[in-house]
Amino acid sequence: MEILFKVIRQEQNSSPVVKTYLLEVEPGNTILDCLNRIKWEQDGTLAFRKNCRNTICGSCAMRINGRSALACKENVGSEIARLAKIPSPGREANAIPEITIAPLGNMPVIKDLVVDMGSFWNNLEAVTPYVSTAARQVPEREFLQTPQERSLLDQTGNCIMCGACYSECNAREVNPDFVGPHALAKAYRMVADSRDQTTETRLENYNEGTKGVWGCTRCLYCDAVCPMEVAPLEQITKIKQEILARKQADASRSIRHRKVLIDLVKAGGWIDERQFGIQVVGNYFRDLRGxxxxxxxxxxxxxxxxxxLSFESSEGTQQVRSLIESVQEEVGARD
Incomplete structure (x- = not known):
């Protein structure tokens, strides 16, 4: 089958241009296979990263038809099938299928599909992504964990640092201080690790302003594109739960927002907007500026x-309250 590849190419500090390449391919060929053929057979100047070719190293992450993914994991057949499900009024019935390849987002382009991942790594370093045992006396043997303790680290341990979640992060795009979903997913791994001795300090850092967990907009893009099912948003939510369990509502507006929302929904089935503003922004009349x-x-x-001027509880308020309390009890039991 013939496929027209549209590759977004760019030199550093220059405007991007679109170069097209026509290839005869098999449905099972990966996008990385196709890029290799373009480089070897048609244009040796095309730049992109690759290494393991087996979804292990994360080097070949790029945007494929508008979403960040691993070029070694996605194949032509599945990509064309995915595109066919998306309505496109201008698409001709017998036209040659097109696949557009672009560099990752939220990072400056060095050349073509190669981006500068400096901010990605710097933000990872900012969450101190390694176990701290400084408070413990050095043991005669390694720090041991039970199988149950180790299982808490399995999901986040699957992260291959490909940058797909960082590329798609809406919060990162509008807030340069936000560390990103990859860093916070790794941060939860440290919070959950029974060997770490700095949990309280970590949670204070992750609770700071909008550079930590409260900067997340909960858009779910990070979960949607993660090739290893790390579910960064789920890990961010777990950190929030740890913070909320330790903090009172007057600690910060972000914490009040979450606690007040739950309390008002439990009380009335939906949010009393008058009370929400006064309690969250006004801190229960304590914050005059707010x-x-x-x-x-x-x-x-x-x-x-x-x-x-008034508020009426929704129908089924008692049922809503029961559901919330059941979830809270379940979470408490797990903790």
Whole structure:
């Protein structure tokens, strides 16, 4: 079958251009196989990273038809089938299938599909991604774990540092201080590790502003593109739960946001917006600056007749409350 590959090519500090390459391929050929053929047979100047060719090293991560993935894992047949399910009014019935290849996002391009991953590694280092046993006396033998303790590390231990989640992270795109889903997934591995002695310090660091867990927008893109099912968002949520279990609502606005939302839904089945603003932004009338910041919005809502003067609980409030309490009890039992 013939496939038209559109490769986004770019020199450092220059505008990207699209180069097209026509290949005769088999459905089972991987995208990396095709890129190798383009380089060997048509254009030796094409630059991209590769190494193991077996979904182990993560070197060949790139954007394939708009989503970050491993070129050695995705094949032509499955990619064409995926594209066929996406409506495209301008696509002709008998047109040659096209596959677009682009560099990873959220990182500057060095050349073609090769990006500078400096920020990726620096943000990983920022979460101190290694076990600290400094507080312990050096033992005569290694620090041992039970099989149950070790099993808590399995999922995050599968991360191959490919950068796919970092590439797709919306929070990282708008907030350069956010460390990224890869770093926080690794951070949870340290929090969950029974050998580590700095859990409290770690949680304080991960709770700081929007560079840690509260900077995540929960868009789910990191989970969707992870080739190893690490589920970074799930690990970020686990860190949040550890922080919330240790902090009172007045500790920060981020913590109040989560705690107040749950309390109001338990009380009324949905959120009483009046109470939400006062309790989260105004810190239960303790934060006068926060309360004053709500005044312009409140006045606009009153002027347009959109300010809720009363609140009625939703139908099934008791059922909602029971569900939340059951989940909380289940989480507490696991801890």
């Amino acid at each position: 309360l004053l910041s709500l005044a312009p919005l409140g006045l606009r809502m009153i002027a347009r007749g959109k300010f809720p």
